[in-house]
Amino acid sequence: MDKSKRKTIIAGNWKMNKTMSEALDLTNQIKPLTNGADCEVVLCVPFTNLETVINALKGTDIKVGAQNVHFEHSGAFTGEISVGMLKELGVQHVIVGHSERRQYFGETDETVNKRAKSALQGNLMPIICVGELLWEREAGITEEVLSRQLKLSLAGIPDNDITKVIIAYEPVWAIGTGKTATSEQAEQACKFIRLCIEKLYKNELADSLSILYGGSMNASNAEQLLAKEDVDGGLIGGASLKALDFGEIVKAASIIV
Numbered sequence: 001m002d003k004s005k006r007k008t009i010i011a012g013n014w015k016m017n018k019t020m021s022e023a024l025d026l027t028n029q030i031k032p033l034t035n036g037a038d039c040e041v042v043l044c045v046p047f048t049n050l051e052t053v054i055n056a057l058k059g060t061d062i063k064v065g066a067q068n069v070h071f072e073h074s075g076a077f078t079g080e081i082s083v084g085m086l087k088e089l090g091v092q093h094v095i096v097g098h099s100e101r102r103q104y105f106g107e108t109d110e111t112v113n114k115r116a117k118s119a120l121q122g123n124l125m126p127i128i129c130v131g132e133l134l135w136e137r138e139a140g141i142t143e144e145v146l147s148r149q150l151k152l153s154l155a156g157i158p159d160n161d162i163t164k165v166i167i168a169y170e171p172v173w174a175i176g177t178g179k180t181a182t183s184e185q186a187e188q189a190c191k192f193i194r195l196c197i198e199k200l201y202k203n204e205l206a207d208s209l210s211i212l213y214g215g216s217m218n219a220s221n222a223e224q225l226l227a228k229e230d231v232d233g234g235l236i237g238g239a240s241l242k243a244l245d246f247g248e249i250v251k252a253a254s255i256i257v
């Protein structure tokens with residue numbers, strides 16, 4: 001295993017926050033703090049802010065992602081957004097299967113798989129989220145849960161597409177709760193995820209896949225988490241809404257690269 005082979009990625013997940021003018025303000029604050037970083041920076045913003053943020057980031061290396069995508073190209077799916085719609089705007093990444101989508105919007109491993117495949121077909125990089133609930137960790141079945149989520153979410157994704165997939169390990173009990181997984185817990189789970197990928201794909205593909213940790217990552221714990229061998233970046237919720245904090249996390253990732 002060689003961490004330096006892998007891309008370090010810091011992705012902000014703004015969730016349902018920021019109106020268009022607020023998004024522009026935040027982007028303009030984040031830009032000077034993260035531009036030229038030694039890691040890949042992605043801002044996953046609400047659909048309504050995509051165009052504004054993409055325009056504001058023109059000429060920088062910062063990428064813009066969406067937080068969900070539908071698996072059909074077009075049709076009678078009121079309220080949904082397709083891969084083609086995102087691509088035409090200049091979106092490059094999309095979060096798929098976030099635990100909030102699973103918890104509140106009926107997302108299942110099957111729909112995660114469909115969305116991921118559709119994103120890949122349209123050349124969007126899916127950030128596929130997996131993670132256990134608190135009771136599952138307490139019952140000692142974290143690995144079983146991760147293994148099932150990965151197997152089902154990645155079903156039918158061929159070798160040449162897995163190189164475009166990013167996995168985010170987000171223990172549900174750590175999301176938005178201020179309860180971060182210890183760096184050891186994060187490492188253990190990310191290492192296990194890599195082992196699962198190794199079983200499903202060739203070793204070198206597992207070795208080059210970026211696995212992010214998400215769940216209350218912030219400016220003070222980022223360095224410790226990111227220093228771990230199998231933690232290749234972060235998916236940041238709350239702290240990505242504060243430019244200075246997000247900038248500090250990007251700085252911590254850049255030091256480690």
Ligand code: PGA
Nearest residue numbers: 175176215216236237238
């Ligand atoms: P958090 O969210 O950093 O606020 O815990 C992470 C996420 O939900 O992606």
